[in-house]
Amino acid sequence: DAGITQSPRHKVTETGTPVTLRCHQTENHRYMYWYRQDPGHGLRLIHYSYGVKDTDKGEVSDGYSVSRSKTEDFLLTLESATSSQTSVYFCAISDGGTRGNYGYTFGSGTRLTVV
Amino acid sequence: AQSVSQHNHHVILSEAASLELGCNYSYGGTVNLFWYVQYPGQHLQLLLKYFSGDPLVKGIKGFEAEFIKSKFSFNLRKPSVQWSDTAEYFCAAYSTGGFKTIFGAGTRLFVKA
Numbered sequence: 001d002a003g004i005t006q007s008p009r010h011k012v013t014e015t016g017t018p019v020t021l022r023c024h025q026t027e028n029h030r031y032m033y034w035y036r037q038d039p040g041h042g043l044r045l046i047h048y049s050y051g052v053k054d055t056d057k058g059e060v061s062d063g064y065s066v067s068r069s070k071t072e073d074f075l076l077t078l079e080s081a082t083s084s085q086t087s088v089y090f091c092a093i094s095d096g097g098t099r100g101n102y103g104y105t106f107g108s109g110t111r112l113t114v115v
Numbered sequence: 116a117q118s119v120s121q122h123n124h125h126v127i128l129s130e131a132a133s134l135e136l137g138c139n140y141s142y143g144g145t146v147n148l149f150w151y152v153q154y155p156g157q158h159l160q161l162l163l164k165y166f167s168g169d170p171l172v173k174g175i176k177g178f179e180a181e182f183i184k185s186k187f188s189f190n191l192r193k194p195s196v197q198w199s200d201t202a203e204y205f206c207a208a209y210s211t212g213g214f215k216t217i218f219g220a221g222t223r224l225f226v227k228a
Binding site: 103 | 157164204220
């Protein structure tokens with residue numbers, strides 16, 4: 001979908017290095033999410049944001065941090081990459097509304113390999 | 116803890132066969148329910164969603180799902196699958212009042228031509 005882009009699409013990094021993934025949206029949606037996708041686990045929530053500078057942890061947040069300084073950008077940082085963080089990372093956005101969630105729009109994903 | 120369970124991890128069908136994928140959730144209270152599809156090498160796309168009203172929900176590409184509140188279930192169905200339906204399917208649940216959605220582990224569907 002054109003309204004949400006992730007960068008980079010692929011990255012290989014070494015163990016112990018910091019890595020930042022970027023999610024950019026043009027939909028002006030309030031909610032943004034970072035998930036990781038691993039075989040047998042489906043999608044697991046890392047962190048999410050419900051507004052500028054408003055973020056909270058998901059179910060697998062250890063080793064990750066996020067920042068949202070403006071509505072359109074949500075950054076995910078791996079503070080010191082480990083091999084267990086090799087995964088495909090998806091960003092998602094939602095406009096919320098009175099029902100809270102009308103469904104997500106996902107980005108195309110970032111395939112991260114930690115060697 | 117809130118969770119979403121998908122009964123089948125892998126399903127193999129022949130073209131024209133009927134499909135039913137099971138999904139159960141453990142939320143209490145009011146929930147929004149979703150099915151997403153992920154075609155090979157692509158990102159997830161929304162197939163259909165249920166918020167309230169008619170428990171039989173119709174989505175894109177001929178898919179439908181039925182919400183059965185007493186069983187905490189939201190099963191996905193399609194009367195006749197096609198080879199192009201080969202994909203991974205994810206059930207998801209959102210508890211109103213919260214900010215996040217929980218996904219099931221996914222079901223990989225392979226349709227033989």
